[in-house]
Amino acid sequence: xxxxxxxxxxxxxxxxxxxxxxxxxxxxxxxxxxxxxxxxxxxxxxxxxxxxxxxxxxxxxxxxxxxxxxxxxxxxxxxxxxxxxxxxxxxxxxxxxxxxxxxxxxxxxxxxx
Amino acid sequence: xxxxxxxxxxxxxxxxxxxxxxxxxxxxxxxxxxxxxxxxxxxxxxxxxxxxxxxxxxxxxxxxxxxxxxxxxxxxxxxxxxxxxxxxxxxxxxxxxxxxxxxxxxxxxxxxxxxxx
Numbered sequence: 001x002x003x004x005x006x007x008x009x010x011x012x013x014x015x016x017x018x019x020x021x022x023x024x025x026x027x028x029x030x031x032x033x034x035x036x037x038x039x040x041x042x043x044x045x046x047x048x049x050x051x052x053x054x055x056x057x058x059x060x061x062x063x064x065x066x067x068x069x070x071x072x073x074x075x076x077x078x079x080x081x082x083x084x085x086x087x088x089x090x091x092x093x094x095x096x097x098x099x100x101x102x103x104x105x106x107x108x109x110x111x112x113x
Numbered sequence: 114x115x116x117x118x119x120x121x122x123x124x125x126x127x128x129x130x131x132x133x134x135x136x137x138x139x140x141x142x143x144x145x146x147x148x149x150x151x152x153x154x155x156x157x158x159x160x161x162x163x164x165x166x167x168x169x170x171x172x173x174x175x176x177x178x179x180x181x182x183x184x185x186x187x188x189x190x191x192x193x194x195x196x197x198x199x200x201x202x203x204x205x206x207x208x209x210x211x212x213x214x215x216x217x218x219x220x221x222x223x224x225x226x227x228x229x230x
Binding site: 034036041042043044045046089091093101103104105106108 | 117119147154156157159204206208219220221222223224226
């Protein structure tokens with residue numbers, strides 16, 4: 001079982017609508033949690049980075065939340081645009097000197113006109 | 114901001130030949146870099162961790178003699194796919210960890226699409 005599970009696997013929304021992507025993790029302890037956006041055929045680009053003590057972090061229309069008690073994170077996209085169509089990946093960096101990285105399963109978002 | 118340059122962005126090679134992919138941190142030093150492979154519609158899979166000045170650490174199931182990694186400087190790691198076969202066709206991505214930002218600095222390259230014919 002993957003230590004970082006994302007839902008939904010895929011999502012289609014109308015342009016201008018909001019959406020929320022979920023990330024549940026079992027990694028413990030962890031150093032920080034990140035959300036990345038990956039366009040098809042491109043490398044992932046960082047959207048937000050949160051340490052275990054942070055609850056929320058915003059980057060433009062992207063807002064990430066973190067609940068370390070329930071081990072859940074969400075990425076909220078406001079007023080979606082066609083260019084938001086991509087895969088969104090939740091990544092957890094393990095605590096400790098080695099800093100192992102665990103990738104989530106990803107959510108493929110498609111924004112349609 | 115931190116930038117990682119990966120080159121080439123795409124390459125087509127004949128079966129049996131070798132291909133080298135470069136991963137370069139442009140504005141920071143990276144003692145540690147990572148190499149991933151991603152098949153269509155799947156998540157990134159870590160292949161190996163590249164450490165400057167020492168041998169790479171390979172994940173289970175990854176052939177170290179087939180995927181040669183060299184990390185000779187603090188800004189450059191290379192992945193060489195030796196004797197490539199069609200099943201090696203994939204999207205290869207590197208990431209680099211910024212030495213000066215231990216807890217935060219993971220930046221990905223733009224990826225290399227390898228097609229072996």
